Amino acid sequence: MELISIEDVRAAAADIVGTVVRTPLLPVPWDDELWVKPESLQPVGSFKxxxxxxxxxxxxxxxxxxxxxxxxxxxxxxxxxxxxxxxxxxxxxxxxxxxxxxxxxxxxxxxxxxxxxxxxxxxxxxxxxxxxxxxxxVPPFDDPRIIAGQGTIGLEILADLPDLDVVLVPVGGGGLSSGVATAVKALRPSAAVIGVEPALAADARDSLAAGEVVVWDVERTYRTSADGLRTNLSALTLAHLRERLDGIVTVTEEEITAAMGRLAREARLVVEPSGAVAVAAHLFHRDELPSGRTAAVVTGGNVDPARLASVLAG
CATH class of the missing domain: 3.40.50.1100 (Rossmann fold)
Structure with a gap:
């Protein structure tokens, strides 16, 4: 199966100029080795x-x-x-x-x-x-053009933080993580790219362990509040992740909620549950992650107002 290349990602970067916001890489106030990439600031509220x-x-x-x-x-x-x-x-x-x-x-x-x-x-x-x-x-993730477009996040992260050591990226269908890993591994091979997914929708972890797509049915994946990460991998995205992802960690629903609150209160970022998982991994699973300068992709901010209110009230 043919994987996308760094040239594909660069071509995508040229295509999206003028429509897509080049989001900043922001330091967080609680950790001097963590930066967040707030794709929640896109005009549609997500990296998609x-x-x-x-x-x-x-x-x-x-x-x-x-x-x-x-x-x-x-x-x-x-x-x-x-x-x-x-x-x-x-x-x-x-x-x-x-x-x-x-x-x-x-x-x-x-x-x-x-x-x-x-x-x-x-x-x-x-x-x-x-x-x-x-x-x-136009599928959500199972398409080389989609993967290349999402990979532009990796280009921008490295342009802003050339000496980074770790990138944390959420995994749903795998388009984002495939694209980001492609860009980062091509331009900074020494950096580790780690996928993050909810423990209640850990099909990517299982797929990587099995070496083939493992499907979790909707009754299982719909238990997580991270609705953007309930999707299973495709053969195309699994091929990219097997080749270019360095590992995967899972986070609990409580950790996702805590990360949402931390980002809202201290980083001033409104983040949906799916967008908070990478930061949750850094907050609660440091012992499972490589050390060093880390960028966490905050994928979106389209959170239900009632959910946001409950997070902030807690």
Missing amino acids: LRGATHAVARLDPAVRSRGVVTHSSGNHGQALAYAAQAAGVPCTVVVPEGAPQVKVDRIRAFGAEVVLVPPARRLPEAERVAAETGATL
């Missing part, structure tokens, strides 16, 4: 805008005019809706029932049509829409 913008840009104009469709728990859907609106093409997003309402509302606000289905029907419904309308299916 990078891959979506690159994927839309790479479509042939005639194909692009027929529109795009995807399936998403929210953040990729928002990102593709935004990228499609910027390109002037129609977009449909198939969303699993139970996704945070704040994310569904924002997908619609960016001009996309939303179709709600049971979680297990996400992909079949997206494929049906594509077949009926001629729209191009």
Whole structure:
């Protein structure tokens, strides 16, 4: 299976200029060896805008005019809706029932049509829409263009902190971690790239241990509050992670909540549960991580207001 290259990531970086915010790498006030990459500051509130913008840009104009469709728990859907609106093409997003309402509302606000289905029907419904309308299916992670777009985060981290030692990156479907690991390992081979996922959705850990994709069903993965990390790996992302990821750690729901509160109170960053897992790993699992100057990717800030209120009240 062919993996993406650093050249692919650099091409994506050129494609996303003007649509995607180049987020800063910020030091945290409680640890002088930790920086955070706040992708929550993107106009759609998450890193997903990078891959979506690159994927839309790479479509042939005639194909692009027929529109795009995807399936998403929210953040990729928002990102593709935004990228499609910027390109002037129609977009449909198939969303699993139970996704945070704040994310569904924002997908619609960016001009996309939303179709709600049971979680297990996400992909079949997206494929049906594509077949009926001629729209191009843009998957959330299982696509080289998406992986390359997300990898631009790695380029930016190294530009801001060339002598870093560790990158902590959340793992859901594996597109982000595949892209970031590609960029970091190409430009700074000595740096360790460590994936982080919820203990209640640790399918990537199991997949890496088994050497093949291990699927956790939705009844298991939907126990975690980190709704963006409930997705299983694909064969493509597993191939990247087996080659380029240095390890994986898991965090508990209590640790995720504590990291959200720490980021809100002390770093002034509103972060959703999925976005807090990398910081949670650094706060609670230092003994499992390499030492040194560390960058943690904060993937998104589209948190349900009620959840944020409960975190801050606690």
